[in-house]
Amino acid sequence: AEIKPAFVQNRCYARSQWDAQIRQLCRENDALYQGFSLLTANATELQKPGIAGIAKRLGCTMPQLVFRFALQLGMMPLTGTSSEKHMGADLASYGLELNPSDMAVVEQIALGN
Template identity: 50%
Template sequence: DHRLPYDPAADVSTQVAQSMQSSLEHLGTDHVDSYVLHGPASGYGWTDDDAEAWAAMVRERDAGRTRLLGVSNVSLRHLAQIAASGAEPPAFVQNRCFARLGWDRAVRAFCAERKIVYQGFSLLTANPEVLRHPRVADIAARRKATPAQIVFRFSQLIGMLPLTGTSDAEHMTQDLASRGLSLSNDEVQAIESLVA
């Protein structure tokens, strides 16, 4: 792929350094706020290549080219293997969150125990059935909010930092306003128990 920000024939550490350099050049800066390992090489566990990439990312951070390091699309197994290896833990985990899979409960618990920020993404697009659920509609009506706002506030109350991306100013304003909503423990439990 001609768009790769690194030489695919290079070793993993070199690829990380090349990717960082490409990002800095394209952004016109000398550092980025966070650097994310988008996903492990295997869905079955943390590989030697993952460990090499992570160590290279730590070197980039130590050199001042980034401030925070995170991982994305990881399982509890991946995180347990990172911890068991003695490697520096990520500052954040960024995972797609599905209601039908318990809102990634096991990974969230692992993160909470270790003070790792859990960032949930695709909270709306991965859970259209939740947005349409009568229970969420009832809560939204009572709270004078949109179903999306209810899902975002729910996610915050169960320990997530919700990630949202929109080019619609009104949606962004609504997303940000979700922080001011109150939900009862019963409402949080009702949403958490929803399954497709």
């Protein structure tokens, strides 16, 4: 392409390790990966005890945990809401920090961990 894309928007699944290959391609080509449906596309995986345990320990919601995970991976999480309360809660994910163990649990949640 004559003009390289700056963004890639993709439905992001835990079962593909959160689109690891596409995120790598984006990094290699200076494009920002924007993941959508992070919650709805992964509803089954996000019910696993590992996720709940991390959220409880951090005192956050599961969506906040997932959005923080995405940010720390270098992904821009896309979410949509018309609720000011929900948007405030989503933005609170910027105040969290996941340790390497937390990141590994979320990244591999579809593998049964």
